[in-house]
Amino acid sequence: MTIKLYGHPFAAFVWKPLIAAYERGVPFEFCMIDADHPENCARIVELSPTGQFPALTDGAREFTQSNPVIEYLDRIGSAAPMIPKDPDAALVARMLAGVFDAYVAEPMQQVVAEALRAQEQQDARRVSEAKARLDKAYAWLAGRIGNGWAGGGPFGIADCAAAPALFYADWVHPIPAGPLKTYRARLLARPSVARVVDEARPYRPLFPLGAPNRD
Numbered sequence: 001m002t003i004k005l006y007g008h009p010f011a012a013f014v015w016k017p018l019i020a021a022y023e024r025g026v027p028f029e030f031c032m033i034d035a036d037h038p039e040n041c042a043r044i045v046e047l048s049p050t051g052q053f054p055a056l057t058d059g060a061r062e063f064t065q066s067n068p069v070i071e072y073l074d075r076i077g078s079a080a081p082m083i084p085k086d087p088d089a090a091l092v093a094r095m096l097a098g099v100f101d102a103y104v105a106e107p108m109q110q111v112v113a114e115a116l117r118a119q120e121q122q123d124a125r126r127v128s129e130a131k132a133r134l135d136k137a138y139a140w141l142a143g144r145i146g147n148g149w150a151g152g153g154p155f156g157i158a159d160c161a162a163a164p165a166l167f168y169a170d171w172v173h174p175i176p177a178g179p180l181k182t183y184r185a186r187l188l189a190r191p192s193v194a195r196v197v198d199e200a201r202p203y204r205p206l207f208p209l210g211a212p213n214r215d
């Protein structure tokens with residue numbers, strides 16, 4: 001059975017299962033969501049309540065939401081899992097993945113979403129509120145990130161969430177120098193993360209704020 005992963009290579013939440021699949025050597029077929037693939041666009045509407053991606057199918061099994069998709073990939077193959085086996089470590093890993101999703105990736109998406117609107121429809125207050133949320137998240141995370149991976153153990157689901165969240169958040173609202181910025185650099189040096197960054201590179205002209213000339 002072929003695992004199919006639906007998404008777009010530039011999409012932050014799609015990077016998460018891509019990184020997990022590359023980490024664990026899971027083979028899959030990438031189903032591109034764009035105007036050239038109307039069949040995939042029709043399928044994602046069935047798979048996801050809002051048509052947002054990623055989604056994954058494996059025969060009759062269908063999942064959307066990046067974190068459950070990563071958890072499903074843990075069942076395939078024998079490489080180290082993205083969710084630690086230890087229950088306490090697993091809870092911390094899921095918690096941190098949720099923090100990166102809700103408090104870094106989502107405010108980052110809000111800033112980008114405003115930039116995608118026509119100028120007269122842009123909501124400056126929403127942008128400043130999103131940036132204030134990012135500042136709080138940066139400070140909280142900087143106090144918790146050490147010299148290794150997010151959960152303090154091996155690379156895992158929290159790092160899969162952190163990589164795209166911090167990558168794009170730094171573009172919209174730079175992360176101050178310190179442990180979080182250093183962690184972002186550490187993530188970018190990880191081969192699975194470097195691979196998704198490279199695969200997304202051709203799509204940088206889609207970034208509405210003008211992609212900076214750096215990773």
Ligand SMILES: N[C@@H](CCC(=O)N[C@@H](CS)C(=O)NCC(=O)O)C(=O)O
Binds near residue numbers: 014052054067
């Ligand atoms: N909570 C979802 C978030 C998914 C999400 O925001 N996906 C974005 C791409 S990063 C999307 O589908 N954007 C296209 C759209 O909203 O139409 C998850 O964890 O998968």
